[in-house]
Amino acid sequence: MAKPKLALYWAASCGGCEIAVLDLHAKILDVAGAFDIVFWPVALDFKYHHVRAMEDQSIDLCLFNGSIRNSENAEIAHLLRAKSKTLVAFGSCALEGGIPGLANLTTKAEIWEYVYGESPSTVKQNGGVYPQMHTAVPEGAIEIPEMWDTVKSLDQVVDVDYFVPGCPPQPERIWEVIEYILSGKPLPAKGAVLGAGEKTCCDECGRTRKEKKLKKFYRPFEIEADPKECLLDQGIVCMGPATRSGCGALCTAANVPCRGCYGPPPHVVDQGAKMVSALSSIIDAHEPQEIESILDQIADPMGTFYRFSLAHSILRRVEKQ
């Protein structure tokens, strides 16, 4: 019997998801043995035109990482959707925009004005030079893709079958997903989150929790946190209660707060909204005004509560006039 066909692709990402796959170490050879890898730009020489030439639905499994940030990312997302039986959004960026999605707090125009104009090291020539999709050079014409104003998650561009969260997904979880698929067991219902738990990050955290009554928040640099007690109990904003389990609570074990890379917990659509409600219930105040003034101590709620999920949240982006 022919081996199942596997494709891996990265769009707007950092390469960390690819490294997480490589962190399977010797098991990566098992993956290469069990699958016929038909497309993996990082490692193999198959090209876009090879993929275009494939039959529709001829790839059994495609693990797609990275957010959708320009015309080329979108084009390849559509191509791989058409060619794949099962398309998996792999890692925070494909799942929910990830950290590149924080660009939805600003605009393409603002980014360009700074990067190519105002940045202190940049030489601004004759009112500014900016990238253009088509450039006539003395010898001919050359092109680059069009950058979008808004960063999108994969499922905002094409239909997605499954989701694997994490920035990056932890290698042990990746292996579980691959083992499951190779076992031949029936696949879970479409839309399922794979390679993660069904609880919150707090359930994996080894710190001791008490009844929370918060009057004051601290920023992580302001205090040396007790290594055994719940960080939120100590007044440090920790995204644990609004984050899906699966990573093993690595950040809190390293004495820094969770920032939510495993995405919202089961049955929660908007991670930021979930965090606001979690915080509201533990603040030691009853008057709305007092609650508000305590919450105001949090330095950057948008960039903290939506660190990885802004592009996929109910907000999606901040509108700028």
Added chain:
Amino acid sequence: MKHIKIDPITRLEGHGKIDIFLNDDGEVANTYFQIPELRGFEQFCVGRPVEELPRITTRICGVCPEAHHMASAKACDAVFHVDPPPTAKKLRQLLYNVFFAGDHTTHFYALGGPDFIVGPTAPAAERNILGVVRKVGLEVGGKVIEMRKRTQEVLKVLGGKQTHQVTSVPGGVSKGITVEEATSIEEHCRWFVEFGKFTIQAFHDIVLKNQQYVDLILSDMFSHRTYYMGLVDENNRVNFYDGKVRVVDPDGRELVKYSPAEYLDNISEHVEPWTYLKFPFLKKVGWKGLVDGKDSGVYRATPLSRLNVADGMPTPLAQAEYEEMFKTLGGKPVHATLATHWARVIELLSAAEMALDLVRDPDITGTHIRAIPTQVPTEGVGIVEAPRGTLTHHYATDEKGIVRKVNLIVGTTNNYAPISLSISKAARGLIKKGSEVTEGTLNMIEMAFRAYDPCFGCATHALPGRMPLTLRIRDTDGTVLQEIRR
């Protein structure tokens, strides 16, 4: 006019692309090396609490997040005017040297190495890490996988996560190590030093004992006279984590030695409309276009550059090999781009020796690991050497430490102009009137930039380490005359 496209070479984000134009005589008229993507970190970091940037800027690169984590933490130290305790600095440096040893290993065996170990014109299907394993044996292949596994294990202990570390915070680190952890890391570091020695020997046996390779390294086609940049300690020895940035001219004379806070007096960036990436250059020399030589502000920041600017290595075994390299290649500075591979394995050994020294230091298990900032945050610059070049993070904040301005000059970006030059020179040297452009030609052009271990190949640090390329030669109407795929 013929138009040759190499698209995609795998990526920075998305991919890189090379366009080669031939004139009617079939000679190279010009080449363009384009970077097709921008994510805008500098702009969307504005408004964030500055202490979060060591955890946000790691996502610039998932292959070398350690470099951004460190440069960012150092910039935060400067913003808060705080000096981390000795144990914290040593823990950061331990993490950083272990990272360097692992990162250079992957490049040497999986990316750059196959060209030499398997051969520059070997069949493309062989010229990858699997080919390396076939050539040198499974035992060596297993060692490389083990090196990677061990470095990642240590990075998880020291950094909290093996990718996208979290432990460096303004004023120090969030977590120390126990005596047991130090003992275990020491055992790993001893192994890293042995692996470094083994790699140096392998470089001698496979590359230096082959006269063809030595000729290739020394050929004019792969050589550029440029300025060089790298961090040095107070004794002008190579340092990856800290020190001053030293720049030497193409004759090896010091042009400047600057502190991080002075980078804007020394570095500017030029913009071209046909690419998303800017071209940094030496401000005092000036931008003269994509040309090398003493009058051009183009500089290189690579392993070879670091060895060119320094007076020596900080550790004994690496120092011996450093002397050997400059003796063999005719003194400093070495302009041969392909000698970067030699410099890289010397750095690998040095990083391993350095890590072993650090983990044996009694301070390493100290418990005073944080200095809590007390002053009003303002502005600061943090510089480290990323494996691919000098990395600068510059932040300015309001009085509450909310970021108002971010400027980043990233490892590979330093080398954008020289990589473009190297591609152009190799293409001009290899593509001649009437000569057929073969797959081997293509690989030789690739070798010109692969030596830089560019970050658009950052992730090409992966398994078989072979960049997928298509090269098309078109006539003036755009008709494809010849196509090579691999």
